[in-house]
Each structure stands twice: as C-alpha cells, then as structure tokens.
Amino acid sequence: MTNKAFKGLSPQEATARVEASLKQRRKKEKRFRLMGLSAVVLALTFLVILFSGILTKGLPGMFQHYVQLDVVLDKARLDPQGDMSDASLFSGDADKIILEASLASIGEEGGRKTKKTLRKMVSSGGSQRLIEFVKANPELMGTTQTIKFAVDDDIDSFLRGFIKRETAEKDRRINDFTIEIVDKWQEAGLISYELSDYLFFGSASRDAEMAGIKGALFGSLLTLAICVSIAFPLGVAAAVYLEEIAPKNRWTEMIEININNLAAVPSVVFGIMGLAIFIVTFGMPRSIPLVGGIVLALMTLPTIIISSRAAIRAVPPSIRDAALGIGASKMQTIFHHVLPLAMPGMLTGTIIGMAQALGETAPLLMIGMVAFIVDIPGGFTDPATVLPVQIFMWADFAERMFIQKTSAAIIVLLAFLITMNAAAIMLRKKLERRW
Amino acid sequence: MENSNIKTTGNVFVDNPRMTARNVDVYYGDKHAIKDVTIDIGEQEVIAFIGPSGCGKSTFLRTLNRMNDTIDICRVEGTISLDGEDIYAPSVDVVPLRARVGMVFQKPNPFPKSIYDNIAYGPRIHGLTKSKSELDDIVESALEKAGLWNEVKDRLDQPGTGLSGGQQQRLCIARAIAVSPEVILMDEPCSALDPIATAKVEELIEELKSQYTIVIVTHSMQQAARVSDRTAYFHLGDLIEVGNTEQIFTNPSHQLTQDYITGRFG
Numbered sequence: 001m002t003n004k005a006f007k008g009l010s011p012q013e014a015t016a017r018v019e020a021s022l023k024q025r026r027k028k029e030k031r032f033r034l035m036g037l038s039a040v041v042l043a044l045t046f047l048v049i050l051f052s053g054i055l056t057k058g059l060p061g062m063f064q065h066y067v068q069l070d071v072v073l074d075k076a077r078l079d080p081q082g083d084m085s086d087a088s089l090f091s092g093d094a095d096k097i098i099l100e101a102s103l104a105s106i107g108e109e110g111g112r113k114t115k116k117t118l119r120k121m122v123s124s125g126g127s128q129r130l131i132e133f134v135k136a137n138p139e140l141m142g143t144t145q146t147i148k149f150a151v152d153d154d155i156d157s158f159l160r161g162f163i164k165r166e167t168a169e170k171d172r173r174i175n176d177f178t179i180e181i182v183d184k185w186q187e188a189g190l191i192s193y194e195l196s197d198y199l200f201f202g203s204a205s206r207d208a209e210m211a212g213i214k215g216a217l218f219g220s221l222l223t224l225a226i227c228v229s230i231a232f233p234l235g236v237a238a239a240v241y242l243e244e245i246a247p248k249n250r251w252t253e254m255i256e257i258n259i260n261n262l263a264a265v266p267s268v269v270f271g272i273m274g275l276a277i278f279i280v281t282f283g284m285p286r287s288i289p290l291v292g293g294i295v296l297a298l299m300t301l302p303t304i305i306i307s308s309r310a311a312i313r314a315v316p317p318s319i320r321d322a323a324l325g326i327g328a329s330k331m332q333t334i335f336h337h338v339l340p341l342a343m344p345g346m347l348t349g350t351i352i353g354m355a356q357a358l359g360e361t362a363p364l365l366m367i368g369m370v371a372f373i374v375d376i377p378g379g380f381t382d383p384a385t386v387l388p389v390q391i392f393m394w395a396d397f398a399e400r401m402f403i404q405k406t407s408a409a410i411i412v413l414l415a416f417l418i419t420m421n422a423a424a425i426m427l428r429k430k431l432e433r434r435w
Numbered sequence: 436m437e438n439s440n441i442k443t444t445g446n447v448f449v450d451n452p453r454m455t456a457r458n459v460d461v462y463y464g465d466k467h468a469i470k471d472v473t474i475d476i477g478e479q480e481v482i483a484f485i486g487p488s489g490c491g492k493s494t495f496l497r498t499l500n501r502m503n504d505t506i507d508i509c510r511v512e513g514t515i516s517l518d519g520e521d522i523y524a525p526s527v528d529v530v531p532l533r534a535r536v537g538m539v540f541q542k543p544n545p546f547p548k549s550i551y552d553n554i555a556y557g558p559r560i561h562g563l564t565k566s567k568s569e570l571d572d573i574v575e576s577a578l579e580k581a582g583l584w585n586e587v588k589d590r591l592d593q594p595g596t597g598l599s600g601g602q603q604q605r606l607c608i609a610r611a612i613a614v615s616p617e618v619i620l621m622d623e624p625c626s627a628l629d630p631i632a633t634a635k636v637e638e639l640i641e642e643l644k645s646q647y648t649i650v651i652v653t654h655s656m657q658q659a660a661r662v663s664d665r666t667a668y669f670h671l672g673d674l675i676e677v678g679n680t681e682q683i684f685t686n687p688s689h690q691l692t693q694d695y696i697t698g699r700f701g
Contacts, residue, residue: 247507318544322607324505326557326614327534336556337546 058411061404064196064209065156066148067122067185069101071130075141078134089134094127095119098149106184117178123150125198125210150198151191153208153401155182159191162400199408203374204390208401211394213409215376219289219369219384220358220416222377226293227300227357232350234297235304236339239346242305243312244334263302270299271366279367286368287383295363300353307349311342344428351424355417361388387413441470441670444689445678449477449665453618453648454499454536459513461494461503468494472513472674474667476618481640481649483663483680485656487695490669492652496620499650500536501529517618534561537611541623543603545595545610550587553595553606554578557614573613581609582639601632605639612643619643621651625658637662656696660684668692 009017077097081088102118103110110118126149133147134140150156154173157163159182169176185191198205202212238259246252274295278284284291315338323333364370369385370393377384385393387409394406452475461469469491476482476499484492494503501522503509515522522532534557545553554574557563564570574591578584583605587598595606604624611619621640625633640649640662653659659666659680666683668676668691676689687693 316544318540318542319546320505321502321538321540322544322546322610323556324502325500325533325538325540326560326610327530327532328556328560329530332560336560341547 054407054410054414057404058407058409060160061406061408062196062199062411063193064198064401065151065159066192066194067102067105067151068146068148068190068192069098069105069122070144071097071101071147072144073097073134073141078130078141084135084138089131092131094130098122098126098130105188105190106181113177114181117175117181121152121155121178121181123152123209124207125150125202125205148192148194150196150209153399156209157400158182159193196408199405203376204372204385204393205374206372208397208399208405211402211405213387213390213412215373216385216387216390216409217412217416218377219292219373220386222289222380222384223292223296223364223369223386224354224358226290226380227296228350228354230294230297231300231304231353235301235350235353236308236346238301238305239308239312240334240339243309244330244338259302259305263306266362267299267360268362268366270295271363273298274363275366285381285383287371287373287385288381289369289377289384290380291367292364292369292384292386293380295367296357296360299360299363300350300357303353303356304346304349307352308342308346311345311349312338314345315341340431344431347427347431348424351420355420358386358417358420359388359413361392364389365392387416441673441675443473443674443677445676445683447474447674447677449475449480451478452476453478453518455514455516455519456495456499457514457516459495459498459511459515461491461498461512462510463494463506464508468672469498470672474674474677476648476650477665479644479646479648480664481644481651481662482665482667483659484650484652484667484669485654485659485695486669486675488654489671491672492667492669493622495669495674496622496650496652499618499620500533500538502533502538504529531561534614535616536618536620537614537616539604539607539611539619539621539624542627543600543607545598545603545606547594547596549592550578550595550598550606551591553610554613557610561614563614577609577613578606580612580643581605582635582642583609599632601628601635604628604632604636608636608639608643612647616647618648618650621649623652623654626654633658656684668695670695 074093074097075082077093079088080092099115099119102122103114106114106118108114129149130147133145137145151159154163155178158165158174158179163173165179182191196212198210198212200212201214202210203215205211242252242256274291278291278294279286319337319341320333323337324330328336364386370389371383371385372393373383373385375382391406391409391413394402394409454476456472456474456476459469459472460467472495484496486492497503498511498515499522503511511523517532517535521527522536546556548556551574554577555570558570558573564573575584575588578587583602586602587606595603598606604627608619608621608624625636628636637658640651643649644664651659651663663680665677666680667674668683668687668689670691676683676687676692678688683692684696687696
C-alpha cells in the first residue's frame, strides 16, 4: 500500500473537495425542493379554479325566483267532492284559481292573450303546490292566502339576465308582453329570489324550475347501502382468507393477480356484466338500486380487498404470536386481535371504494338507472336514479336553468363525498385511539 | 440423515421428565433445521438452550408448543410428549396444548389493550373463570407472580403498550402465567431489555421455577449460567451436549461446547 503513488487525501484537501461538491449538492437539493413546491402549488391552483368555478356556477343554482300571489282558497272549487281526498283535490280547479290570482296580481280582468301568457309564467307545478298547501292547512279553506309559486324557468333566466331585454323579440324565448308583466310584478314587489325548495325536495322533472335532486339523492343512498353491505363483508372476508388462512401456493397467487387486474377493469365493463347477469339472466328489473348496488359492489370489491389485505399485513406478527402463544385459536386470533387492529385501514379502503362508487355513472347507465324517474324511490326495488347520473342527464338538457341546477347538484355530490370522507377519517381516528 | 453423525454427549435424560423429545427432526422445506434431537425436560427445572445464531435452538423451542404449525413449510418428525402424551398426535388440539405450554417471546408483545385485559385474555378465551371476581383474582395473582402488581395496580385500565420494555416483558410473562401453564417457553426474553430490566426478569425466573418448568433460549451465556439448572448446547441443528449448567460451563465434555463457551466462535 505504501508504495502506491496515491497516498490518500490530506484532511485539508478532503475538506476543500467536500466544500466544492457541497455547493453542487445544495443547488440540486434546492432545485428538487422547488420542483416539489411548484407541483403542489400548481395542483392547489387547479383545485381552487375548479372549486371556484363550481361554486360561482352552482351557488346561484341553489336559488330560484318565486312570485307571490294572493290565492282565494275557495273550498267548493278546490275540493269539489268535499272530502279533501287526493282524487277530489286534483280534480278541482287549482290551476284556474292560480290563474285568477295572477290576473289579480296585475290588476286585470284579462283577455285570452293575457291568460295564455300568464299560464306559462307560473310554473306548472303551481297547482301541486297549492294542493299541498291546502292539505297541510285545511283550516285556512275559505280565506285568501299569500303563497309563493316558482316562476317558469324562462322567466327565471330573464330575471337572472340570461335572457336580455335588448334582444329582438323574435330571438327571445319570451315576448315583450311577458316582460311587461314581469315588470309589473317586480314593481309590486311580488318577485323574490330564494333558496330553491324544488332543488332539494323535488324530483326529476322536464321543467327546469321544478327539477330537484331528492330522488337521485335517495337513489344514491339506497344504492350505496346495498353496495357497502355487500362489498364490505365480502371484501374483508376475502382479505382475511387470503392473508391468514389460504395456503401460499400457485392458486392463491393466481387469485391475487386476478384481483389486482379486476381493480383496473373499466367500470363500464362491470355495468355490461351486471346487465348480462342480473337483468338478462336472473330477470331482475331494470333501474333498481338493488342491481345498481350489486354492480357497484363488484366494482369496489377489488379496492376493498387490496386495502384490507394491506391493513391485515400491517398488523405486527408479534400480536398473532402472542395470541397463539397463550392458546387462542386461529379464529380467535383473527377476530380478537388482527381484525380490530386492521379495521381502520380496512375502513379507509372501504370509504375510498364507496366514494368511487358514489361518483360512478357508466355502469349504472348500462343497467338502466338513467331512466327518467319522477317518484322518489322508497325501497331497494323501486326504480331510481343516482346523483351522478342525474347530473349527467341535466347536463344534456337545453334549458338555461338546467346549467345552474347541474352545478348545484355537483356541489351537493361533492358535499356528500366530503361528508363521507370526513366520517371515514373520524371513524378511523376513533378506532385508532384504542392504541 | 445427511452428516448427522454427531452424537449428543452428556446426560439428556432426567428422572421425572415433564416433556420428552425423541429423535426429533425439523425441516423448513428442504432445510434440515433440527437433526435427531433427543432430550428430556424435567419437572420444575430451568433448562437453557444456548448456541450460536442459526443453530436451531429457537426452532426447537417452538416445536415444544407447536408454534411452528403457523409456518407452512415447517415439518416435524420424531416424538415430543408432554406428560407422556404425544403432542403431535393427530388427536391433539393445539389450543389446550398452548395453554399448558405457554410462551414468552423475544420482543415484548403485549396486546394493544389495557393491562387488565392483557392478563385476562387467556383465562377468558379458555373459560377458566366463572365470575368477574375470580378473574380479578387471577389477574392480581398473575401480576403478583410476575412482580408487576405493585407497579401497575393503580393503572390496570391503561394500555399495556404504555409500560416500559422490561415491564412489558414481565406483563407478557404474567399473561402466560395467567392460564396456569405447566411449562413456560421463553425465547430470548431479555434480548430487548436493558441490564436492570434483565436482572428483574431473571429474578422472576428464579421465583417461577418452584411452580413451573421453564425452557429458556438465550444468547447470553452469563444469563444461562445465572438462571438455569441444566444447559443444552445446540450447534447447526445438532444437540451437542446437555448437562448441569455448572458442569457445562466449567467442564464441558465436547470440543464444540468448549469452543463456544470460551468464546472462540458464536
């Protein structure tokens, strides 16, 4: 060694070289940190743009314009059979009474043209609202009451400024005469801009001003309930079996690979499968949350299995040894120790799967959950649609007001998702606190 | 048996054996981990297994309560009996067996539950108690025996994982005692502990031996010398020598034992 030319660096030389290389290293480090930071900033910017876009479009969609009319609740005309039954009320003259009230609101007897115009200006859901009001307050029969009715979506769009007064009459969806009446209403202070009750309590409707998400929201809830009650137990059971019980051989390896592959299968494929198996082969009805839930459960199963397996694998083997070492059976070890410790991880996976299922549209289109359904589903076998499908349908409609309703529905969907995630995090924190 | 020509020297048999192993071979897949081991474990004695890393002492220990069953590729041949009863017989259930042959592991592994529940878990799953007060008594006596009662009696509802390392290991010993085993297997119980905690555990072993048979695997020859009555020296899967601890450490009869205890390898 001592004969070699290179004698090694002196400490001073080494220090100098380290100094020199240090500069380079610091530069690199700085660049790396800057890149990371800019990536985060960029992502956040996009998120802010996205959210502000949705909020500015969607928040107005949560409100709509109403006109308040003094309605004469004439018992003989509203309730011709006098028993307050639905049949009697719906055969009554609710529509005419509203028309008379709107005529009164502009202080006119009204010719044919006025009547025709006014009929189109109050939402066609007005009579329904009047009947509901009477049903809720039968003691007010015979009096005159001020009731708020939604205005037609075109009037709403005009009031929001989407339909402009300056536009030539023939290019406008509403004529000058209609605008005149709107002006009269506004002067009289009859028009109000309020939180839309139709949006939250209404169901699907072709009339934009009456369209609501309640039906879709219930459909989503029912579908998710089916989905989680199938996917969670199955997923956890499969994960426990594969991790704790199954022998490690070629078969389990095959199964594992296939589960991972399933996670990457496009969701629409699950929809076609659901259509072929549940609807065609088993003859289940279309458009029902039961089938939707099963299809979504199949779709989310791989996600849940994979995350549950990871959670089980993360339980330290020493805990299993400890339980087995004092004579716990395999089952007891799993149920008393492994599962409780793996539960937070499993729940996280499940919630991620559920969030995915909640936002899923394609497979549900396949099994007919895209149908136009006015009734609010009361059970797992009632025809229903779900939030994202409702959004998809609304986005397709031409009326201006549907654009706002679509954005509003997106906000509701996002709020739903955020609530779910928050619940997941809280649940997880709570379970984790058990050391 | 490939090159298993080493014959155990010393005295493998005792007059009143609790456990007996006869011609035990253990395989991990193709690997021959334990080669033809025959040994008796006596009533109320502390026997230490020593030997260099990878010699099979822990493997052999785990065959004594069939903890090796959890390893798929592990295969055991030969006979191991507890009180004259073959523990590998097809009719034997490992659950009661492990209740009779308890185990304490290298790393303290209390359950992430309260101190009370840690001890009470074994009696609960085996249905040892009829009432809450009986369970309380078992918990108290197990902690008492493990020398932990005075330190934890005021915080039984606090997590076992919050104790210090030494306390955790004694908690694990108490947990093993709580199901009243006949034999306690200890797999390097002090390797993760500091000297003071180690001394406490050793003291505890000294006290426990009046009631239990204890088999302890240890890397520390001093520890083996301090706590055990008999010592068995393993080398590459062979049981080289068994004898009284004093004799093994002062006058080993086999060259390999001699080399190991004098520190020539290991």
